[in-house]
Each structure stands twice: as structure tokens, then as C-alpha cells.
Amino acid sequence: MAGIYIHIPFCKKRCSYCDFYTEIAPKLIPSLVDAIVSELHLRKSYLQEESIKTIYFGGGTPSILSKSQFQKIIDTIYHLFIVEENAEITFEANPDDLTPEFFSSISSLPFNRISIGIQSFDDDDLKRINRRHTAQEAIIAVNNAQRAGFTNISIDLIYGLPYQTVEGWVNQLDIALSLGIQxxxxxxxxxxxxxxxxxxxxANEIEGVDENTMNEMYAILLKKMDGNGFERYEISNFSLAGFRSRHNTSYWKQEPYIGVGPSAxxxxxxxxxxxxxxxxxYIKALNNNELFFEKEELTLFDKYNDYVMISLRTKEGIDLQKIEFDFGTELANYCLKNIKTFIDSEKVDKIDSKLRLTPTGIQISNLILTELMKL
Ligand code: SF4
Structure with a gap:
């Protein structure tokens, strides 16, 4: 089984913390949609007839597309690939796009999951990071999605924003948890x-949040999520039972996927x-039949590094047996030897062949990861 990711790299304005590849160039949207359709045709055999279990429109701001532009891409996917009947089909959206009119225009499209980039429910935070919506609009957007029939709604939040306090973060989480999202x-x-x-x-124009406060905010996040029935299935991702993101989970399980669109x-x-x-x-290359991507064949070490990097962040953790089976005894021993000091200091739990970060291990996950990489 496999997934398809469609990158829509347009934003109406630039958020001040964001380093994703996006542009403010709405005139290019129709040509980009055509180029994406061309790429899908060229990628038809990349997944070798595997059925598609997830489709994800990310960005940028996919909610910038019109119904007919979404339709054109979705029709092409259904025409070229075998999409499973219960496939998870997600689009990312900015709150201010999510009006009743927007939902009514896309009601015939097969979307069954929406991911809303809220980031904060505090207007001062939102202004400081140059978001284009208000706190009130964010709440209305969630309500509109629910009225439109979405029962699988995700929101993004950021903690540790400049000047944010622990009390402020608690308030953010309380608002989020009051919305009935999954x-x-x-x-x-x-x-x-x-x-x-x-x-x-x-330039010292803003004041960041110190590391101890960041750790405290994360600890509060864990506690609040746990207390409200949300499972932490990845360092930054929490869901009610049955609502893990299947698309992201398939990345973490290293299942194959195609990413279509600029920078995908x-x-x-x-x-x-x-x-x-x-x-x-990207558009020029596809129109002129030129190469539009770079490619790297993966070595054994690359595959091991990818597995360790992704699995360490998940609830399931790293499985030494899988490393031994997929990458060999030498790499399994290497992993165990390098993680031992973190097991001894209770940053990592070892139960049978599974290695999982403890709450204090999560705080130094990047350091642990560096030790596990095989160069
Ligand atoms: S809307 Fe999303 S992708 Fe666009 S600038 Fe803001 S954070 Fe980046």
C-alpha cells in the first residue's frame, strides 16, 4: 500500500517562522495544477501498481485551490492509480479560507480529513508570527468544518512562541480541547x-522562551493530552483512538509514496x-519534457539511518529485531551499543527488542539520534 502527497506551494502571505518552500504567486496556480497533472501521469509506474491508501494535499496552502482545481488533480489520481475505497484523503487549510461557502463548494470531493493550521488561539501571538487569521476565525473554522460533516479534524499548534507564558500555553490547550477535534x-x-x-x-527585537520553559510546556502538553484521551503516537502528534494520521504513519513505517509538485x-x-x-x-521542466527531480539511490546505511530517525520519534520506537532482520546484525549491535548510555540514564526504555524514548528522553531526542546515526 502506498500514499500520494500533493504539494501546493502557495501562500497568501508569509508567516514569519516558516522556512517551507512557498511563494505568493496566485497567477501561477492554473499552470501549476496542469503541471501536477502531468507529473502524476509520469509517476504512474513509480509505485508499481501498489494501491493508494492515503492522499494528502499539503503546502503552502491547499485551501487556496478552487473546487475545479482540486477536482482536476483528484480525477487524475483516481484515473491513474487504484485508490482504496476507505482511503484517507486530507487537505491542509488556513482558518480564514474555511467559510461555509468554501465547504459547500468542495462538498462533492472525497475529502474525509482536514488539517487546520491554527498555531495559536491568541491574537497577539498570531500577529507576531504574521498569521493571516485571528483566534476567533480559527474557532469558527473548526465549527464550520464540523457543520460541513468533517469528523476527522486535526489542528496544528506551536508552543514556545515569543513572549508565550506557561499559563498562556495551558489556555491554548484548553481552547483546543474544547473544540471536539480528533x-x-x-x-x-x-x-x-x-x-x-x-x-x-x-536583532534582539523579540524575546524567545528559554529551554526550561519549553520543556515545561511540553510536559504540560503530554499531561493534558493524556488526561483528555489523546494518545501520543509520535513526539509531536496526538490523536483520539482510531484517529492517527494514516498518511504520516505510513511515512514513519517507511511505506512508499510519491510526492508531486515543486519541492515534493x-x-x-x-x-x-x-x-x-x-x-x-518545475512548470517549465514539465512543459518541456525535461528532468524535474534529483534522485539518490539508498545505501544500507541510508536505510538504517532513515529507519532509526523516524522510529525513534514514534510511540512504537525502534525495534532491534527489525534492524537485525532488515539491515543485519552489525547495525543492530551498533544501535544497541550507542543507545546503552541513554538506557542507563533512563532516557530510553528497553523492553525486549523495543527502544522507546521516555519523557525526559524526548527532550534530548536530537542528541540521542546523533549518536545512533551510521555515517
Ligand atoms: S501558511 Fe503555512 S506554508 Fe504558508 S508561510 Fe505560513 S506556515 Fe508557511
Missing amino acids: HISAYGLTYEEGTQLWKQKE HSYNIKSRQWNIASITN
Whole structure:
């Protein structure tokens, strides 16, 4: 089974913390949709007839597309691939796009999951990070999605925003939990080099949250999620029973997928590919029948590193038996030897062949990961 990711790299304005490849160029949307359709045709055999169990429109801002643009892409996917009857079909959206009119326009499309980029329910936070919606609009967007019949709704939140307090974060979580949603992705803010927010921090124009407060916010997140029936199935992802993101879970299980659109990545166990990260060059390449991606064949170490990097973040953790079976005894021994000190210091639990981060291990997951990588 496999997945399809469609990247829609357009945003109406740029959030100050974001380093994703996106552009503010709405005139290019129709040509991009045509190029995506062309790429889907070229990728038809990439997944070798595997059936499609998830389709995910991410971005950028997929909710910028019109119904006919979504329809064109979805029709092409159904025409070229075998899409399973109960496939999970998600689109990401910005709250201010999610009006009753929008939902009514897409009501005949097969979407059954929506991921809303809310980030904060505090207007001061939202202004500071240059989001285009208000806290009230975020709540209305969730209500509109529910009225439109969506019963699988995810929201994104960010903690550790400039000037955010622990009390403020508790309040964010309380609002989120009052909305009757099924899934929350909560990420600690990182200042990515080159972003507007990073420049403001470098110039001392804003005050960040210190590491201890970040850790406290994460601990509160774990407690609140647990207390409200949300399972932490990945470091930053929480769901009610039966509502894990199947699309992201398939990435974490290293199942094959194609990523279509500028800067999208594809993976088929043997190799990784990544598309040109420029809308105009991507469209030009597809129109002129030129190569639009780069490709890397995966070595044994690459495959081991990918597995460790992804699995360490999940609730299921790293399975030494799987490493031995898939990558050999030498790499299984290497992994166990390098993680031992973290087991001894109770940052990692070892139960049989499974290695799982403890709550304090999560706080140093990047350090642990560095030790496990095989270069
Ligand atoms: S809407 Fe999303 S993709 Fe676009 S700039 Fe903001 S965070 Fe980045």
C-alpha cells in the first residue's frame, strides 16, 4: 500500500517562522495544477501498481485551490492509480479560507480529513508570527468544518512562541480541547535560519522562551493530552483512538509514496527523489519534457539511518529485531551499543527488542539520534 502527497506551494502571505518552500504567486496556480497533472501521469509506474491508501494535499496552502482545481488533480489520481475505497484523503487549510461557502463548494470531493493550521488561539501571538487569521476565525473554522460533516479534524499548534507564558500555553490547550477535534499536532517553535522571526531574534527585537520553559510546556502538553484521551503516537502528534494520521504513519513505517509538485519528495524503499524547489522551473521542466527531480539511490546505511530517525520519534520506537532482520546484525549491535548510555540514564526504555524514548528522553531526542546515526 502506498500514499500520494500533493504539494501546493502557495501562500497568501508569509508567516514569519516558516522556512517551507512557498511563494505568493496566485497567477501561477492554473499552470501549476496542469503541471501536477502531468507529473502524476509520469509517476504512474513509480509505485508499481501498489494501491493508494492515503492522499494528502499539503503546502503552502491547499485551501487556496478552487473546487475545479482540486477536482482536476483528484480525477487524475483516481484515473491513474487504484485508490482504496476507505482511503484517507486530507487537505491542509488556513482558518480564514474555511467559510461555509468554501465547504459547500468542495462538498462533492472525497475529502474525509482536514488539517487546520491554527498555531495559536491568541491574537497577539498570531500577529507576531504574521498569521493571516485571528483566534476567533480559527474557532469558527473548526465549527464550520464540523457543520460541513468533517469528523476527522486535526489542528496544528506551536508552543514556545515569543513572549508565550506557561499559563498562556495551558489556555491554548484548553481552547483546543474544547473544540471536539480528533487530532492535535503540537510543535515547539524553532528559529530557522533566514526566516523573519530568526532575524528578529538575532536583532534582539523579540524575546524567545528559554529551554526550561519549553520543556515545561511540553510536559504540560503530554499531561493534558493524556488526561483528555489523546494518545501520543509520535513526539509531536496526538490523536483520539482510531484517529492517527494514516498518511504520516505510513511515512514513519517507511511505506512508499510519491510526492508531486515543486519541492515534493518521493520514496520507494530503494531510492529517494526530490522535485525542483521552484514553481516556475518545475512548470517549465514539465512543459518541456525535461528532468524535474534529483534522485539518490539508498545505501544500507541510508536505510538504517532513515529507519532509526523516524522510529525513534514514534510511540512504537525502534525495534532491534527489525534492524537485525532488515539491515543485519552489525547495525543492530551498533544501535544497541550507542543507545546503552541513554538506557542507563533512563532516557530510553528497553523492553525486549523495543527502544522507546521516555519523557525526559524526548527532550534530548536530537542528541540521542546523533549518536545512533551510521555515517
Ligand atoms: S501558511 Fe503555512 S506554508 Fe504558508 S508561510 Fe505560513 S506556515 Fe508557511
